Amino acid sequence: xxxxxxxKNPKLLxxxxxxxxxxxxxxxxxxxxxxxxLSVAFDVSTGLVSWVVTxxxxxxxxxxxxxxxxxxxxxxxxxxxxxxLVFVLGSLFCAISPTxxxxxxxxxxxxxxxxxxxxxxxxxxxxFMPPKLRAKAFGFVVTVASLGVAAGPFFGGILTEIxxxxxxxxxxxxxxxxxxxxxxxxIPSMPTRENTGSFDKLxxxxxxxxxxxxxxxxxxxxxxxxxxxxxxxxxALSFGGILLFIxxxxxxxxxxxxxxxxxxxxxxxxxxxxxxxxxxxxxxxxLLPFFFEYVQGMSTMTAGLYLTVPSVTLxxxxxxxxxxxxxxxPRKICVVASAVYIMAFLLLATFGVGTSSLVIILAxxxxxxxxxxxxxxxxxxxxxxxxxxxxGMVSSxxxxxxxxxxxLGIVIFELVxxxxxxxxxxxxxxxxxxxxxxxxxxxxxxxxxxxxxxxxGAIVAAIVLILSLFTPDPENLMGL
Numbered sequence: 001x002x003x004x005x006x007x008k009n010p011k012l013l014x015x016x017x018x019x020x021x022x023x024x025x026x027x028x029x030x031x032x033x034x035x036x037x038l039s040v041a042f043d044v045s046t047g048l049v050s051w052v053v054t055x056x057x058x059x060x061x062x063x064x065x066x067x068x069x070x071x072x073x074x075x076x077x078x079x080x081x082x083x084x085l086v087f088v089l090g091s092l093f094c095a096i097s098p099t100x101x102x103x104x105x106x107x108x109x110x111x112x113x114x115x116x117x118x119x120x121x122x123x124x125x126x127x128f129m130p131p132k133l134r135a136k137a138f139g140f141v142v143t144v145a146s147l148g149v150a151a152g153p154f155f156g157g158i159l160t161e162i163x164x165x166x167x168x169x170x171x172x173x174x175x176x177x178x179x180x181x182x183x184x185x186x187i188p189s190m191p192t193r194e195n196t197g198s199f200d201k202l203x204x205x206x207x208x209x210x211x212x213x214x215x216x217x218x219x220x221x222x223x224x225x226x227x228x229x230x231x232x233x234x235x236a237l238s239f240g241g242i243l244l245f246i247x248x249x250x251x252x253x254x255x256x257x258x259x260x261x262x263x264x265x266x267x268x269x270x271x272x273x274x275x276x277x278x279x280x281x282x283x284x285x286x287l288l289p290f291f292f293e294y295v296q297g298m299s300t301m302t303a304g305l306y307l308t309v310p311s312v313t314l315x316x317x318x319x320x321x322x323x324x325x326x327x328x329x330p331r332k333i334c335v336v337a338s339a340v341y342i343m344a345f346l347l348l349a350t351f352g353v354g355t356s357s358l359v360i361i362l363a364x365x366x367x368x369x370x371x372x373x374x375x376x377x378x379x380x381x382x383x384x385x386x387x388x389x390x391x392g393m394v395s396s397x398x399x400x401x402x403x404x405x406x407x408l409g410i411v412i413f414e415l416v417x418x419x420x421x422x423x424x425x426x427x428x429x430x431x432x433x434x435x436x437x438x439x440x441x442x443x444x445x446x447x448x449x450x451x452x453x454x455x456x457g458a459i460v461a462a463i464v465l466i467l468s469l470f471t472p473d474p475e476n477l478m479g480l
Contacts, residue, residue: 010129013186014137017124018144019179020080023087023172024118025148027056027110030156034165041165042100050219055104058215059111060118061403062208067119068396069200069256072389076120076127077187079392081180083120087113088176095169110169121145123395126383128188138383139322139376143315146375203248203256210241214404218411257397258390267385269467270378273334274398276467277341277378278405280460281371283413283453284348285310288364291450295353295443309361310368317372322380330381331471334374338465341370345458349451353443374464381471413453420449 031038031052039049071079090110097103121141129137159167217234224231249255262268285307292303321333347363379398386394424445 009186010133010137012182013128014125014133014140016080016179016182016186017121017137018141019175019182020084020117021121021141021145022148023175023179024060024114024121025145026152026155027091027114027172030152030168031056031107034156034160034168037160037165038103042103044100048100051104052107054216054219056107056111056114057219057403057407058212059108060115061215061400061407062211063112063115064119064396064400064403065207065256065393066204066396067116068123068392068394069204071120071123071392071396073199075189076124076392077183077189079116079120080124080183080187083113083116084176084180084183085113086110087117088173088180089113091169091172091176095166095173110172118145118399119396120392121395122379122383122398123391124187126386126391126395127388135325135376135380136319136322138380139318139320139325142375142379143318143372146314146318146372147311198254200248200252200254200256203245203252206241206245206248207256210238210245211400211404213238213241215407218407221411222414257393261386261390261394264385266471267382269471270330270382270385271397271401273374273378273464273467273471274382275401275405275408276460276464277371277374278402279409279412280341280345280457280464281367281409282406283409284345284367284457286410287413287417287450287453291351291447295351295447295450296355306360306364309364310371313365313368314372317369317374318376319372321373321376325377325380330377331468333377334381334468334471335465337370337374337377338461338468340366340373341461342458342465344370345454345461348454349458351451351454352447370461413456416456417449417453420452421446424448 035049035052038052039045042049067079067083087110090106090108090113093106094103094110097106122138125134125137125141155171156168159165159171213234217231217238220234221231226232245257246259249257249259262271288307289303292298292306298306317337321337324333344363344366347359347366351360351363382394382398383391
């Protein structure tokens with residue numbers, strides 16, 4: 001008998017999973033908008049206050065795989081309930097933190113809970129949802145998780161402005177309590193699987209070290225300089241950690257990550273696609289506010305309204321992809337999604353000072369729809385290719401890839417924009433003084449630099465399209 005046969009209320013269970021996925025992704029970015037307020041409240045510098053965000057990303061990304069593996073050993077129910085308990089306690093400690101150090105430590109605790117929740121969301125869908133609802137459920141959870149990222153700055157801004165910064169953490173407490181009660185009621189217990197060996201502690205240490213060093217280097221590279229000793233040391237530490245991790249996984253009797261999964265072309269291409277799609281989307285989302293405000297002269301509120309467009313179409317694309325999955329399979333859906341994604345970036349690359357609102361809205365709509373349409377089918381494919389006993393491992397893997405892709409996207413798109421701006425200015429013999437004294441010329445130069453960065457997004461999307469073309473549909477598609 002399938003585990004899904006023990007689920008009494010699949011819709012309530014799906015709602016609980018969606019809450020977990022939403023809260024984990026929401027709190028990765030909800031604090032960003034409140035950083036200036038926190039800087040004043042705790043009397044710390046702008047550079048120092050960024051640790052409130054960085055520590056969450058460091059702990060979250062470096063521990064996702066650990067909790068994914070643990071869930072395969074002890075079951076999803078325990079990880080889910082303990083995860084929300086830790087998340088709620090971390091949120092409470094953040095809200096009442098009397099010092100900045102306490103706030104940073106509390107954010108790390110909150111991130112542990114967020115990692116526990118984020119690691120198992122997709123695996124729970126695969127394990128507990130009835131086969132006929134599984135693809136739609138994947139689409140729904142992926143959409144809700146992406147919505148959490150998009151809604152973070154919006155909710156953070158409202159809560160900080162109307163109430164206080166404390167409420168961006170306090171709001172998690174009632175939601176977390178409701179989710180715990182709901183999860184305890186609807187998540188079925190799973191029999192503990194027979195362990196083939198002790199937990200891969202060395203693998204966990206190496207992977208955490210590698211990912212934490214990578215995220216640190218990417219986040220602080222712009223501040224310290226990518227050729228500075230601290231950043232180069234971080235990248236060297238990350239590279240060394242990855243090599244040690246790969247060697248350890250080949251030796252461990254029960255590895256944290258089964259590297260043999262990557263021998264399958266479909267699994268390999270789908271996971272690369274996850275990273276690349278996230279990279280391009282996050283990078284463009286990072287640059288767009290600057291384009292709207294610096295080139296088109298929009299207010300922050302107007303720019304924010306435009307940026308809600310991809311959030312809406314992302315939801316539409318995700319839900320539609322889940323509905324069509326059984327009929328067309330992941331390959332066709334991912335190919336179409338990639339083509340839409342390419343068109344979106346090509347339109348973004350035409351943006352200029354006088355670009356009409358209609359063109360902007362169309363490009364943003366295609367951008368959101370493309371990633372939503374791709375994410376749902378691609379995630380369903382990845383989970384269908386993973387053995388049942390490794391669902392937690394693979395679920396946490398996809399979330400780790402998204403976090404890493406998001407960080408890489410911001411760094412790469414920023415670097416492409418800055419270097420393009422410098423190159424265009426040098427080729428035109430334009431000095432800083434000339435550009436400052438001629439705002440219209442500065443806008444044109446900046447617009448061209450933005451266009452180059454967005455065109456880079458189209459190249460990334462084209463690579464995803466190629467990967468999708470050569471990705472076979474999983475054999476057990478109808479079992480999803």
